[in-house]
Amino acid sequence: MALSHAILAALIECPCSGYDLAKRFDGSVGFFWNASHQQIYRELSRLEAEGQITAEKIEQDGRPNKKLYSITATGKALLQEWIAQPAEVSPVKDDLLVKLFSGHIAPRETILQKLKEHYQQHRAKLEGYQAIAQQHFSDPAQLSEARRFQFLTLRAGIRHEMAWMTWCGEAMSFLTEPAETENTYQSSLYVRDDLAE
Amino acid sequence: MALSHAILAALIECPCSGYDLAKRFDGSVGFFWNASHQQIYRELSRLEAEGQITAEKIEQDGRPNKKLYSITATGKALLQEWIAQPAEVSPVKDDLLVKLFSGHIAPRETILQKLKEHYQQHRAKLEGYQAIAQQHFSDPAQLSEARRFQFLTLRAGIRHEMAWMTWCGEAMSFLTEPAETENTYQSSLYVRDDLAE
DNA sequence: TAACCCATGTAACCTGTTACATGATTAA
DNA sequence: TTAATCATGTAACAGGTTACATGGGTTA
Structure with missing residues (x-):
């Protein structure tokens, strides 16, 4: 599975919220991955439970509070491990x-x-x-x-x-x-x- | 969903069994779609139940019997309808x-x-x-x-x-x-x- | 005699999509 | 006042993967 890796890769570049991730996957980062916000929130919960990322609660006034996610040392190590593993090319499917x-x-x-x-x-x-x-x-x-x-x-x-x-x-x-x-x-x-x- | 359409498209070109479909998606037809045999058998059952394809039982000696699937008039009409519908380009995801x-x-x-x-x-x-x-x-x-x-x-x-x-x-x-x-x-x-x- | 080809399937699980739900702020 | 933006989530379902299961025939 690569959605989790895509999220880790995006968070290494720049820590952000689930909402921000959805926008990034929909925009500039979309040339290497995409996912809906539901998928992203589900995956963020899982990654946090597994200790690959941590959330920091940011209180905001005038707009909803958010969780700022960052990658942990564990997450980074797992990503490095995954990078070295063999990969198959993806089929086109259009x-x-x-x-x-x-x-x-x-x-x-x-x-x-x-x-x-x-x-x-x-x-x-x-x-x-x-x-x-x-x-x-x-x-x-x-x-x-x-x-x-x-x-x-x-x-x-x-x-x-x-x-x-x-x-x-x-x-x-x-x-x-x-x-x-x-x-x-x-x-x-x-x-x-x-x-x- | 397009797996069903990919199956219909392949069956229009040439009626065949689930086993053959798996091989075709894995080989020459693989430049426009692919799927595992489990997915194909599940989808074939569904398409047959819906009347989009029909199966003919072929008895063979020396090797297992098989089902030869062909597209029905209903299936062809549905495929034609789908072709005319708008389509989004697929993201890369590699x-x-x-x-x-x-x-x-x-x-x-x-x-x-x-x-x-x-x-x-x-x-x-x-x-x-x-x-x-x-x-x-x-x-x-x-x-x-x-x-x-x-x-x-x-x-x-x-x-x-x-x-x-x-x-x-x-x-x-x-x-x-x-x-x-x-x-x-x-x-x-x-x-x-x-x-x- | 081991591995592969033919041929079909079930079960469990994970990934991805669609629909539903909330609620404040801001711009047209 | 309508719609969009910010921000997070649940539930149900469809699509895709992995593992398990069977069993005869052929090739190395």
């Missing part, structure tokens, strides 16, 4: 691909519309990530250790959105004029032989 | 990104090792997809309607693996020699203005 796989049973216009909507959603995400990159990571070589790693996860988000956008564009072209679409996927451009086993 | 986000608390070597393993896993997947592309989709313009859509989902899988590999390579370079890594992410190369709202 509704659009299921829709496309059986796309021949739907009107062509419906499918093209889905592709267009998908493209626009990914474009909006990409623009959001690029704005963060420009505001907070404009000089990558000068970043602190911690920020350098955050920058890399942001770059992963950016790469993903770009890949989706590229694919959506190709798919729409292919569906409207298949004869003009060339198959450029056999190339080995992306293969680094120095990384082969 | 363990490696969580590990990287808090990568500064782990030894540098551990992180580089994780990146390398990830790269190799994606490379293996890419090679598998490319083999399918060459064997079954070598002339995309000549494909049938149904196969054309399957080709597009395969291309999505290929694009994803390429994006991951590119990112892994960049991340490793950045961690070993950050000064030489240029920030090439501000470009708008991937943006098609004709698709803006």
